[in-house]
Amino acid sequence: MKEHWFPLSPAFQRLLFILVLLCLSLSCSGRTWAQRKLPCDVISLNQSESFDCSDRKLLQIPQDISRNATRLDLSSNRIKKLSGTSFRNLRNLTRLDLSNNFHPQKHPLTIENQTFSMLDQLKELLLDSNGLSAVPSALPSKLRFLSLKFNCIKTIRPNDFMHVRLLETIHLIGNCDYESVCNGLVIENRTFSHLTNLASLSLSNNRLIGVPQFLPQSLQQLKLKQNTITHIHQHDLSGLTSLRLLGLSGNCPVCSNTLFFCSPCNTPNGALQIHPYAFRKLSKLQELRLSGNSLDHLQSSWFENLTNLRYLYLSFNRLAGEIANGDFLSVLPGVEVMDLSYNHPGQSSYSHNLKLSRNFSNLTSLKTLHLENYVFSTLHENDLNPLYNLSHLSVLNLGTNFIYQTNLSLFGMFHNLSSLGLSENKFAFLSKKEGVLSTCGCSYGYELNRDRFGPYVHKDRLYRQHLPNIKPKCIAYGPVLDLSRNNIFHINPDMLQGLDNTACLNLSSNSIGDMFNGSEFVHFPKLKYLDLSRNKIYLHYEHAFSELTELEVLDLSHNNHYFVVAGLNHSLAFMENLSSLKVLNLSWNEISTLTHNNISSSSLQELDFQGNRLDIMWKICQNYELFRALQNLTSLDLSYNKLHRVPPEVYKHLPKTLRRLSLSKNRLKVFDWERLTQLPHLEELDLSKNKLEQVACALTSSLKFLDLRHNRISQLAPGFLRGARSLYVLDLSFNLLELINQTTFESGAENYLQQLSLQGNPLHCTCDLLDFHLWMRSNEVELPLLATEVTCDMPVERWGKSVLSYDIEECVNDENAMTFCIITSFLIILTLLVSLTAHLFYWDLSYILDYCGAKMKHHRRLVPTDFIYDAFVMYDTADPLASDWVLNHLRVELEERGERARSLCLEERDWTLGMPVMDNLSNSVRQSRKTVFVLTDGFLLRGVVKMAALLVQQRLVEEGVDSMVLLLLQPQVLQHSRILHLRRRLCRRSVLEWPADASPAAQRWFWHHLKRTIRKDQIGTHTSLHSTYFTGR
Structure with a gap:
């Protein structure tokens, strides 16, 4: 049998295409799309996944994080509460960062009991800056790293860490600092004693008054910076034989130059009191931080047993005398980095020159020496004699000393000097005299105004090997000479001799x-x-x-x-x-x-x-x-x-x-894109922060990176990336894009994009954005901050929400959309067919329908009635044409032809002679089933016609039967009559019109309708709206 194929409508074809594409995208890249919908950056490695959800303004933990997640960063969000079910599906986590979730209204993070108990594999937990008042309970037993910095914990008890015996690192910095209301962190006895694996303990900024007791012997790092410890007793540290780093800086600061709240120590000289044998048991100590303790004397006994000491920080003390005459230097042969900065003796006794103890020559391992802010005016060759024989010395920092005179050639006497820091001094290099610049008895004061890494200890580990504030590119070239921030206003070649090996010279910020x-x-x-x-x-x-x-x-x-x-x-x-x-x-x-x-x-x-x-x-x-x-x-x-x-x-x-070409931060309103063809090797183009309004389709094939951030682009030309086969990164963030069409970006094999940035655009999240949704699903392009920063601007109810917040099912619902499409398409086609057929074949269709209707109904005998006549015919007896048509045509057709004869009542034939006209008229109306008015010109002006119409209306009121039939013999009769139009609206079958063309078929159709109208009661032909009126109810 031959098959017939019917073409589908274009709308239906498009719907099927969208549904197929949606299904393919869900099946082929469902996992990738689910990850991209998350407000996190996901990094997959083997079977584990890392989720970075930091700083995304989250109010709760995302629900769709994979069960395979091993690292989760939720820091810097707005999460208010954590419950026992928050991590029920994340049992494989090994690292969890919840830092800085302190609510803007200063509401602390609430952590319920058993919140972390299900995280059996968790090893690292960070809860910094959350306003916590206690250590969370039921911590995972395998935990090794715990950070609780900058909270509001006032008391630490042994039970806090009872079930986490594998802990290796605990950070409790800043829980009771000078900005809080507590008087000092309380650490109960033996709080840490059972933690036999503990290697690092940070208790800085907690106003502790002494070194905590009963610390585990396994401890390798102990940081007690900026507390209020005034004494280090002999046995405070005796049990810490494995200690490698000890930080005691800032416990008794020199309050004249601190950048924070400072209270001098209540000791005889205001300095930290250290027992002569306090460090005797620390034979493995490698780094000792004693900065900012107002020390004016260093005992050799402190360092005698520190044979492994490599880093010694002694800045911000009063050690000018020790620098000049100290014996402690003779017992530090292994020290590699020493910081003696900011140890000036006081404003009233600035030194004329640098005075170094000859014991500096015993620092045979010294590589880096910081001597900032000793404050002296002249540097002579002999001043550095103790340092010349230090073969390992490579970094010498003499910055901020207000040196006015020196000869740079004296630094050429060092064997291995690679970085010389003379920044922030008073060098001018005006003239030369006898190989040493003429002296000047300068007695100037100064102000300490320098932006340092920190008030006491150099936090950057690179500071150990390099000078501060030197660019890494400069250091990479070789030996460095830093003369920045001096008073040089003229370069005298004779003043810059003796440092021929210099590869990087910094003369910035002079005059x-x-x-x-x-x-x-x-x-x-x-x-x-x-x-x-x-x-x-x-x-x-x-x-x-x-x-x-x-x-x-x-x-x-x-x-x-x-x-x-x-x-x-x-x-x-x-x-x-x-x-x-x-x-x-x-x-x-x-x-x-x-x-x-x-x-x-x-x-x-x-x-x-x-x-x-x-x-x-x-x-x-x-x-x-x-x-x-x-x-x-x-x-x-x-x-x-x-x-x-x-x-x-x-x-x-x-x-x-x-x-690479950068034109960013200009005022460009237009850009000649077609001119890029003249730069055949251009790979990176930066046009950010301009006033561009459009992007053309003339991108070169060599372009790899295009930055269009912060412009005024409101629309993108269809296919504007076509031909840009090398473009991997496109940044369109912070523009005026409202809609992205289906053809804006390429798909499939034609899509080469790897990263697309769209945050900060006023997108209209309506169904017009459906094409872009489908493009995102079917193309694995990275969209940074898609779930949090790519937000809707319209409609109003979605303002500020992610473009992923509305479900595309609103635009494409499989069942509803298909059903609606089929029904509407069928109705439209049916309406068109019916209208066209009715217009072309009205008479034929009407005849066929009536004929079929008559055949389908069973013939049944009419119920006998009391009517004598089937119809009373009212016509104009004075009109010969009307009389002839009624007597010779109407009468013949109804009484003499057809299967059943219909008796008529005619005025000229059936009225009783001698009887009043009114009586004849009333009898004729009541004794007839229907009253037929044959309307011709002038007929309605006769009074008898109006009387007959009133009798018909009275019968309608009394019997509920409408017996009036209007027959228009002439087409021009009552063309503008409102009553006739209303009659046609209410009872259209009771108004008949003699066909004007006089064709036999039309006449036969007319007689058929007239016979049916006479035979059938008119009450059934009225609309339901008027049925109650006609029935008299």
Whole structure:
């Protein structure tokens, strides 16, 4: 049998396509999509997964975290309460971070009993900054790391850690500091004694008055910084034979220069009192921190048995005398790092020169020495004699000493010095005399105003090996000389001798105003990194820096002093002579004019030109070729140049080797996307923080990273990524995108995106966003902060909620959508067919329907009635045409033809002679089943017609039967009659019209309807709205 295929409607086809795509996305990438819906970053490794949900404004723990999760970070959220069921599905967790969930209204995190009891595998638990008043109960037995820093715990009891005997690290820092209301953390006896695996205990900032007793022998790190401990007794530490690090800094601070609330210790000299043999049992100690304890004397007995000591911190004390004459230095042969900074004797007795004890020469292992803020004016060669023979000394920090005079050549006498810090002194290097600068009896005061890593101990471990505030790139090149933050305003080559091996020279933040001519740095032949930022340099001569043949990095940023002076000539021609230069920083100089139209370099790879005035240079149609001669340039930063538009001529003069171009933070309203084809190797383009409103479809195939953050882009052209086969990262965050269409991004094999950022856009979360939802499901593209920061702006009830908060089932419901589509499609098609058929085949269809209806009904005998006549015919007897039609056509058709004859009552034939007209009329109406009014022109003006109509209406009221039949013999009769129109509305079968075309078929149809109307009672043909009226009820 031949099969017939019926085409589906386009809407139905689209619905089927969406449903199939949805099913495929759910089945193929369901797990990945579920993870991306989470407000967390997920990292999968083998069978374990790590969830980073930090700083996502969460009010509760996400429910869809995988059971395989081993690490969960929930820090910096707004979680208020944790119950016993919070982690019921996360039994495989090994690390849990719940830090900083202190509510903004200062409501502490509530943790119910048994909250963590089900986490059998948990080893690390962080609960910092949560306002907790007690250690949580029922901690997991396998816990090894517990952090409770900066809470409000006032008392620690043995029962708190009774069931966590495997603990190795406990942090209880800052539970009772000076900002809290407690008087000191109370640690009951033997609280930690049963923790035989405990290796690290941090109790800093708790106002402890003594070293806790009965600590386990396994302890390797004990931190008691910034408490109120005034005495270290002989046996306080005697049981800690495994101790490697002991922190006692800040217990008796020098209150004259602290940055926090300070109360001097109530001891004879205000210093921490340490028993001569307090450290005797600590033979394994490697790091000792005694900074900020007002110590003015160091006993050799403290260090005699510390044979493994490597790091000794003694800053912020009163040890100027010990530095000059201390015997303790003779018993520290293994110390590698020593910090003696900020040990000045007092403002009234500043030293003229540096006084070092000859015992410094016994520090044979010393690698790093910090001597900041000793405060002396002159540094002579002999002052450093105790240090010259230290073959391992590589870092010497003499910063913030207000040194006015020295000869740099004396530092050349060190064997292995790689980093010399002379920052924040008073060097000027004006003139030379007898190899040592002339002395000056300066008796100036000073203020301590320096941003340090911390008030006492250097927290950064890199500080052990390097100078502070030195850029890592500078250190990587080799030996460092730091002369930043001095009073140098002129470079005298004779003053910079003796350090020929220097590879990095930092002269930033001085007042240097030289016009360099190629002679200033002749004594630095190996210099590779030169930092001259934040000075007043005037670039004029083309031979500037030409003596630095190996220079690779030159920082000239923040030297705008002369660039903003009108009328001066500025030249960058010196770059052509620097054959090794790779990086040049000219940022924040407000360069608006140059004497040369272009700058030339065959070696330069990176140019930082932000914070200048290219808008002025290019506005006057000059310097379009400024960067053309940079033959090997790969990175160009033109941000902060106040550009409204990049002239088209500029693009063709940009180096073809460019891989990175930054135009961020300008005022660009338009961008010539098609010009990117002139940069065939461009991989990274930064246009963030401009005023762009649209993105064209002209992205080059080489582009890998495109940053369009913080613009005004409101729509994306369909397929604007088509052809960008290398684009992996696209950032569209913080724009004005409201809708993302189906064709905006490519799908399947044409999609090369790996990361797409959309947070901060006013998205309209309606069904118009369905296509984007389906695209997200079917493409494994990373969308950062999708569940928390990609939010809805409209409709109002979804404002601020995630785009994932509304279910796409609202737009595509399988059963309901299909049913609705089928029904509506059927109704539309049926309506169209019926309307078209009725219009073309009205008479034929009506005849067929009536004929079929008559055949389907069984013939039944009519119930006899009391009527004498079937119909009383009222017509205009004075009209010959009307009389002829009634007598010769109507009468013949009803009485003489058909299966059953219908008797008629006619005025001219059946009325009784001599009887009043009123009586004849009344009898005819009552004795007839129907009263037929044959309407012609002028007939309605006769009074007898009106009387007959009233009698018919009276019969309707009395008997509930409507017997009136109106027969329009002429089509123009009563065309504008409201009564006739109302009659047609209420009883359309009782109004008949003689066919105008007089065709035999039409006449036969007319007689058929007339006979049926006479035979059938009219009450059944009324609408239900009027049925009660006609029945008289």
